[in-house]
Amino acid sequence: MAAAKDDRRVNWQEIFDLHVTKRLRQILRRRFASELGFVSASGEIQAGVRHAEPCAAQAWRSIQAQQALVSRSAHTKYVCPAHDRIEIAAPITILGKLIGCAFVTASTEPATELKIDEEFLAEILELQADEVISFWTESALRDQHGGAPGDFTPRYSYDAIVGRCRPMQDLYRMLDKIIESNSTVLVQGENGTGKELIARAIHYNSPRSVHRFVVQNCSAFNDNLLDSELFGHQKGSFTGAIADKQGLFEVADRGTFFLDEIGDMSPALQVKVLRVLQEGTFTPVGGTEPRQVDVRIIAATNRDLKKMVERGEFREDLYYRVNVINLTAPALRDRRDDIPLLVEHFLKQKMKGKTRYQQPKQLASACLDRLLRYQWPGNIRELENEIERLVVLSGDDAVIQEEMLSPRILEPTEKSLELDGEGGTSEAHSLNDAVDSVERDLIYEVLKRTDWNKTKAAAELQISRRNLIRKVIKYRLDSRRQSSKSV
Secondary structure (H helix, E strand, O other): OHHHHHHHOOHHHHHOOOOOHHHHHHHHHHHOOOOEEEEEEEEEEOOOOOOOOOHHHHHHHHHHHHHHHHHOOOOOOOOEEOOEEEEEEEEEOOOOOEEEEEEEEOOOOOOHHOOOHHHHHHHHHHHHHHHHHHHHHHHHOOOHHHOOOOOOOOOOOOEEEEEEOOOHHHHHHHHHHHHHOOHHHHHHHHOOHHHHHHHHHHHHHOOOHOEEEEEOOOOOOOHHHHHHHOOEOOOOOOOOOOOOOOOHHHHHOEEEEEEOOHHHHOOHHHHHHHHHHHHOEEEEEOOOOOOEEEOOEEEOOOOOHHHHHHHOOOHHHHHHHHHHHEEEEHHHHHHHHHHHHHHHHOOOOOHHOOEEEEEEOOOOOOHHHHHHHHHOOOOOHHHHHHHHHHHHOOOOEEOOOOHHHOOOHHHHOOEEEOOOOOOOOOOOOOOHHHHHHHHHHHHHHHHHHHOOHHHHHHHHOOHHHHHHHHHHHHHOOHHHHHHHHHH
């Protein structure tokens, strides 16, 4: 009964939706015409894996019988030849409890002309089991819920924020801790990562939500206009000031003021903002009497404020006043597992109110695969615009095909970490790409030198064998090995 209770905490569909699970299933289908599935703690087979029931059930019974061994060695493998198929299963244990197993079923019929590599299949399963355990652990959010360590409570969104990958779970945990406070928050991240959405999430989940949320981009105006916008002005204080104007700090009184691109603010305005933060007072342009406000400031920037302080471009005292709580909006390339979820969200959003479409749209698997491999320099904003473009161009088609994607996404040699058709690497367009390219080529050369003995290669590279296997799959080096053999 305890096993069944634990089993209900696992949403196996979420495991299937993980990007790593989809990629592993894709690899297995292409290389071995095999399928990846799971058996839950109650013995129920998850996902429609054809002809898998006899083997999976037998493998699960064997793993249950070895549960004492499993608790000591979390990656015990079981090979089960049955009928015309081979079954390899790996147990999944969390906090000492056996909650299920991952399994692969593959045909052993000679007609398939596929050589079954049992070691490779076992490695795939061990990686998948690790991902399930990691996803469970990272998604628990037990700090906010006060639940048991085994509770599986992944978060999908925080108001308008969509995401469930590990960086987003970390962000949700931080938001839960800071929404009740009045502390100043600095949100850092690249353009298009949703910094304003994070600021809105903080405001609308805080006690200040009954008051105004005010937004001002500090790079949108010159110094004089921004001064007037932020602090207001008195009639006659400058040419064109024909009436008193209330500043945005006053508008945001008792609410939240989101200062976007604060790194673009001039030193003179930095002094005035610092005074608001320290004393809660400011003086309008042309005014003589200070005014008092109670405003929570959330600042955002895509620039490195610390380096700006070192260069004398940003006041050090303001930097420390703004950087009380620091949040980072992760780039989309660092949260690829969220791309399918974001695609679904934007498809629904862009089709809302379009009555001409009789059925929901979805992306073809090849189309989604292209999106997963693209580097997304424009982040979520670029993805949203691409989905809107696809919805318009696909017309009445229910399935959006790969060829409808923008040319920049279809180009195989740019902003992609994939190998080119001749086994080489694509040109690096960023520091991360360059590092990945060097790492990929180094691992490939060591594997060739050791005749693809992963144990020897891992020792030479001074990394764990498990870590090496992950990198081999990440860089698709096994397919590179096959292509070199066929030349």
